[in-house]
Amino acid sequence: MDNGVLETCREKLQRQLDELMAGAERTVVDMTTVGEENFPDPTDRALLESNRNFTLRLRDRDRKLVAKIKEAMKRIDNGTFGVCEGCGGEIEEKRLIARPVTSLCIDCKTVAEEEEVK
Secondary structure, three states: OOHHHHHHHHHHHHHHHHHHHHHHHHHHHHHHOOOOOOOHHHHHHHHHHHHHHHHHHHHHHHHHHHHHHHHHHEEEHHHHEOOOOOOOOOOOHHHHHOOOOOOOOOOHHHHHHHHOOO
């Protein structure tokens, strides 16, 4: 695989990882610095709880993405980046640049998505 593509993907992954970690840190700060507010209206309290739950769901998705990013960076380091885990073939460079966390070629990913629908 072309070293330029590897470096482009590594930089993109690192940038994304940094953004996700900063977002997680902001969430922790926001949730720990908010004092116990007295909400005379139960609707206001429910809205706050709903927003917190939504934020936590987003952070859980981010946590899963962080794991995928770290795995992709390991594949770059050990030389298996760009090799499909499904068929062992090569993943197209355009796909890797667009989604560097991918571990499947487009054909294997299509099959996996079709199986999910069933």
